[in-house]
Amino acid sequence: MPDNIYLPELARITYIKEEVPGERAIKTFRVEPLNGDSFEHECGQCAMLSAFGRGEMMISIASSPLVKEYKQFSIMRVGRVSAAFHDLAVGDVVGIRGPYGNSFPVDDWRGRNLYFIGGGCGLAPIWPVITTAVAQRDNFKNITVFYGGRSPRDIMYKAELEKLRGVADVHLSVDKAEDGWDAYCGFVPANVMDKEPSSDNAIAITCGPPIMIKYVIQNLSQLGFADEQIYTTLENKMKCGLGKCGRCNVGKDYVCVKGPVYSWAELKNLPEEY
Amino acid sequence: MIDVQSIRDAARDLLAKGEVRAVIGYRRGSRGMLAEPVTITDPEQADELVWDATCFHNLALYLVEDRKALAHAQRTPNLPIAIVAKGCDARAIVVLMQEHYFKREDVYIIGVSCEGGGVLVEYKLARLLNGAQALSAVIDGAELVVTTLAGEVRLPASEVMADRCLECREPFPKEHNVVFGEDQTSRQLVAPFTALARFEALSEADRWAYWCRQFERCIRCFACRSVCPMCYCDECVVDSITFPVAPETTAEEKANRIRWIERSAVRSENITYHMTRAMHLAGRCIDCGECERVCPVNIPLRLLNNKMEREAREHFGYEPGASIGGPSLVASFRDDDPGQFIR
């Protein structure tokens, strides 16, 4: 941690890709530090990105910790700061500070079957776990990815997901089908039930809209997954990222410090206020 | 003197007969003798209601809260809501109806007259009681009947009343469904706008220095805005950081929202906030005085609103909250309106 926890480092945008067009556009950004080395991070951790003059936003680091040259973020255009980011170009310099929060205990999951269940832009926070697991493929048994969007246009990381097919089972879905879509049509939790993942020696990691997470957890429990086998990552409005501004707490935990990664067993012990 | 039991009976009756869905009134709180707002829905709760010189609050605020909750839940009530209203509060309700916030039939007004008195100011009472602790204080004509541990004390209400009551233009709730207490509009206590006139006697330099001092003390707790029934805007122009969003609010709207003032409680921002709020209340503020009462750092906010009220009266012959069918000040125009400002 630097001496001044509120002072961001400067980073240059080296890559922008439009993942999803339209109203709820998603763009993927890669940033590299202007000076020196970037901070290291673990899967699940977040960073505060600054668009100076507009403000900061807390966002999951979507790249694997194994990638040292850049940090990747996939940002949906929903508000003041994210809209500012969508107006930026490669070469522009932004601020970054982090890493914040806890991480997925990926090392504990060696030798297990991993099920990743994402919806919408919820794929980004769990993407580092997917790519890290794939990079260390022999450490894990089966890797399965369930991912869905509202429509085929809302699917992010399309090319990357296709590339996974060799080393993982990929089950895509859309809420509403369109011509040319031949994969599952329906909500993500339903797609999960449809494929009946086995809870044997398994860990499930899910992230997406709150309603999706709710039904995914319900369905996984029905399929025999224990509370300790299900992991998710919470989001809350955040400002400092360091457990001081008092904004993001769920019960006694500041989500920016003790979270955002929680097992369902841990989450059950916190008040239902998220 | 109003018999509080008659107010309780009226409330109980309305609820028991299913004529209203709730009654907004006052009850004794946990802070000694002070009343607090309460909304009751059960006829049994009617006995909790009180009416005394500590019933400061403008309960019209809770009509606004009720309306917002209904809108949020997308419900249309089939019964009106009742409210205990003093003269000033009743005029606030009229303003809200002029602005079509709700209809006359949505509200059942249980009017209470302040008769010769009004609400008290705690420090004025403490000074007169010389250390004795007051247990209750009730208005009786032009006197305040204060019960202390040592017994009953009668004080001239005018020596304990809030400035807003001394200068009150209408201590009787003209708009009501039922009313308790006598209409004593001609109290002749202190002429309206007396405090304002006294202040305006200062030089411009002294007045500016005074306001700078006040606004440097402001901590932007927004109690003044939060307690005002007329500040019902979900999006407050002057505090563009506090602004509720719905799932439909686009990124554009959030990104393009202008920040008229910053969150910093510094003089420039505070002055802009208070001045803008006073302008937005011109012709709407009925001088319930709550903004000034609740301010934790004693900023004399009434002066700002009184100034606008007097301007409205002098230039446009306008009185806020006079009658439901009446026009609102800034939304109406008459051919004979003064036009000196048009050059």
Next chain:
Amino acid sequence: MEKILDKQRLDDWIAALTDWEAFAPAVEDGVWAFRPVVGAARLDHPNTKQPPKGFAFPQREVFFSFEQIKGEAPRLTQKLPDSKHRVVFGVRPCDARGTVRMDRVFADHVDDVYYQSRRNNMAYVGLACNKPPSAHCFCLSVGGSPVSSDGLDVLMTDLGDRYFLAAITETGKSLMTTAGDLLKMPAAADRKQAASVHAEAVAQPQRAINNPDGAPARLKASFKSPLWEELAQACIGCGICTFLCPTCHCFDINDEVTGSAPLKGNRVRTWDNCQFPDFTMHTSGHNPRPTVGARLRQRVCHKFQYFHENFGMHQCTGCGRCISDCPVGIDIVHVVNKVTEHAG
């Protein structure tokens, strides 16, 4: 180190503290506040309207300024607090214990350099409460006392025509040493009087949280209680309770733009408040605390359950300000007692 200071010599002591900027309670327009000492200092205040938390945690604080010429990288200039030493006289024990809680928050997990550098240059000279300054004091039931020295550098006790001084920290000792022979050794009678003043102070009746030790568990069991909405019914959602509280520390961070070409501005911290309706509202419009009941529950549980679970102490020191200044009478003692009574 214990000494006696003649009340008439208080101003001389303050004058001797040439390395310090001294503050004492003063009243302006009916409002007691800590102001720079000009002329005579007085310590006859009840309590100040606002606690002294603003010294280490001001309402507004610039973190850094930014400047960005189009096409170039932005330039950030850190704005660290000055290194002036400030001493505040007349701090009540409840407010000093509040400082202890603020200190924990700003040093927890990582250090907040802005808070720390201001805090490290502060000294708090307290004044024991011979009688409760407010009808709503309840320090005793939250682990405090009218004569507590927790969080203070010096504790002063009013003995009528003189003060009994006790140094609590090294800083306190050095403040007292600077007074030189303005301070006298206490006689046995002085010590006896101080002890009896303290005993009398602690015996004064005040309000009480009925079961403070049981509060964390009982509040935890009451998360879904309908009492929260009922007790919060009249809440208008202002910031009085939190801004006047000696332990509340919520803040916002915003960029204040002062120029557009080149882009210039400051990243600023300002006080914020969990009672504002949109405090926890997500950009999506989802609000985890959409009602006044949920927000009251947050404030109360944060103070009497969550903070206790994290730090082993309540985040309330019983100063009573939120009770006396709430525009609509929401009373934290009443709320905690009612909810914990009905718990389970």
